[in-house]
Amino acid sequence: MPFVNIRITNEGATTEQKQRLIKGVTDLLADVLGKNPKTTFVIIDEVDTDNWGIGGESVTEIRKK
Amino acid sequence: MPFVNIRITNEGATTEQKQRLIKGVTDLLADVLGKNPKTTFVIIDEVDTDNWGIGGESVTEIRKK
Amino acid sequence: MPFVNIRITNEGATTEQKQRLIKGVTDLLADVLGKNPKTTFVIIDEVDTDNWGIGGESVTEIRKK
Amino acid sequence: MPFVNIRITNEGATTEQKQRLIKGVTDLLADVLGKNPKTTFVIIDEVDTDNWGIGGESVTEIRKK
Amino acid sequence: MPFVNIRITNEGATTEQKQRLIKGVTDLLADVLGKNPKTTFVIIDEVDTDNWGIGGESVTEIRKK
């Protein structure tokens, strides 16, 4: 019964890409640890680039460079 | 001083329902563990059905079936 | 398919109390939002009092007063 | 490589204020623990006041008083 | 710069299995979204079975059946 939270910046991931992430992570947990896909949860959070910082700067600032 | 994070799909929970969740969880922690409601935090995250997966599929796909 | 994360300080919650928290939160989500208990996850994190701060102080410091 | 998640109510934090939070937390981790800013992540979540509870009430309700 | 948090019960995942999870998730994000592995973080939390509930019961209780 794993729970996976994937956080990415909201820069246009498509519905199809998100489905691939959900499927891929669920399969990985089944392959590596034998976890049952039926009770594997995946939540994707898409975060505004103003709200994500790395190296002391927001991703919005980094993208401008 | 508990902190509770409730994550649900964004499928129309009303303001009144959210208030009941907040009140209910806060009361539960006071009843079971004697935690002070004044310093009990509850955060509800409503997640898009495209961004929540179970069984390797998004909830959007599951709802179509 | 809700996911609930309860964070408390590690100050001796018993197995029985944790079961009551799990049961209570699961019932609450069924009562208020009609969520299926079978796909309701609850995770309890017990945090060392050195690692929890409120008002700018650790709970360890607060407990000494 | 620290990861910091700051959760605040969505009550008008400006882009400039968020940049100060990102910079401030990153500097703090470098100062106190010698952590490399380049691999310090900060994510700010802005939560609707209906979805944040304290003392058994939503912040929306508290703000009305 | 994705951040992934994988939560599993602490039932004996080996160091090698955890490495495969880290590698697998990082590769998945590179494949699906073109994310740079160098700034992909993965954190695995191993949760005591007393502290994880599903269906209103702790995993400890479920395992006994």
Place this chain on the structure above:
Amino acid sequence: MPFVNIRITNEGATTEQKQRLIKGVTDLLADVLGKNPKTTFVIIDEVDTDNWGIGGESVTEIRKK
């Protein structure tokens, strides 16, 4: 009423260093956003280096190089 979660590897942060993190983050939120320290929560999670990955490798592996 901010909530801050700081995640670092468990590589020997002292009690005093954790207190400085708690104090520093709480002050930052008061300075930048005028948040009340009394209802500012900070939780520090110390994560095993086997359980933290970056660049597709665990920190344990990276530290060996």
